[in-house]
Amino acid sequence: MKTIKTPRYDILIAKHTGMCFGVRQAIETTEASLAQGPASILGQLAHNPAVKSRLASQGARTAKLEGKTAPTQHVIITAHGASDRDRKRWHKAGYQITDTTCPLVRVAHAKLSKVVAEGYQPIIVGKAGHVEVRGLQGDFPNARVILHPDDIADLPHVKRLGIIAQTTQPIDRVRALVSEVRKQRPEAEVVYYDTVCHPTKDRQTSLHELCQAVELVLAIGGKNSNNTTQLARTARKLGCKAAHIESPDDIHEEWLEGISRIGITAGTSTLDESIHAITFRLQEIGESAHLLSQTTS
Ligand code: SF4
Structure with a gap:
């Protein structure tokens, strides 16, 4: 666990957190494909708007996995996978497929x-x-x-x-x-058969450790990210206050009142940049509160 000290509170980042190898590989493969030419992602590569807009800025288009047509001849299956039936259907329809299904x-x-x-x-x-x-x-x-x-x-x-x-x-x-x-x-x-992936298990175990050390947990990830929702829910079950947030703008400063230790965790589709931006904002808030306190005294 990494600890960042601020004048008002400490910020603890869970040992295992954020983007998993499966989503990371899928993004890298997709970016490499987009560098070669246009491609359509069949669904959402990761349940995270920051990832979506980053790929859109590189020219990614989208189409429905269960649909019949895509705006490009090259389609990408996401890390969440697809049925063989859908895979064969796209192949039969003449599309070039890049399959980033997580192993x-x-x-x-x-x-x-x-x-x-x-x-x-x-x-x-x-x-x-x-x-x-x-x-x-x-x-x-x-x-x-x-x-x-x-x-x-x-x-x-x-x-x-x-x-x-x-x-x-x-x-x-x-x-x-x-x-x-x-x-x-x-x-x-x-x-x-236990098919829960080890990155999910590691994040849940780290969250248990984190909850023993903090009063408030911020679970960072897209609002449509199932595993980020689960992280926030688990933190509450473990007795912590918890919020599921996507960006620094989602932080309510009143949440931080009277808190001495804040824990950070993030879903498996959360970009490192999102974690850094939120941690940075928490440090900023901590610093300004300290200055305010000095001025008051
Ligand atoms: S959450 Fe697990 S199964 Fe899903 S992409 Fe990541 S490593 Fe793979």
Whole structure:
């Protein structure tokens, strides 16, 4: 954990935080492609507006992954992956494809394929409608998605249940749901493959450490970033005040009143620049509060 001292509060940055290798590689590959010519990203490369505008400034266009046409002949599949059905459809339609699917998303697809091949009813612990989950279900339309214990009642009553997880789900939630499935379906044989990616786990573990040391956590990331939302939610569950912010403009100075230690964490699609900008702003606020205090005295 790195500590930055300010006159008013200390800022602690979580040991594991910010952009993961999967999103970083996807951005690098996309930027290299854009340097060669125009390309359309099928969906959002990362759930982060700063990334979107950076790529747009380099000429990236967008199209829907499930759509039929794109404004360029070259299309890019994002780190969240796609179903083989969508991949083949774009290929058949004559588009050149650059596939930046994260290797750890590919692991989730492979494990889902394994449970299906072995005759289990496939189950995904994840958020219905999330692009990664759509890709998984696109390959196996009979896969069921669960996120809460209440969802278990809707699962089919079959003898064999095979569970995997969306890569960015909090591991504690996934384990709790798997236990609950076993409890509610004692007659079924339940297999579980842990497909939560290690960058997500590392960020969650670091957040636990951070919450033991601070009173307020700022989770930095796009408002549509699922894993940043989860980081803020977990921090609250651990007893910290927490806010999910995207830029320095989102900081409310009243949040910082009476706080002596602020923790910083960031989602796996957050640019280093966003973390630096927010840390810098917190240092500025801390400094000006110190000067104000000197003037008052
Ligand atoms: S969050 Fe995990 S699975 Fe998703 S791109 Fe990053 S490393 Fe890969």
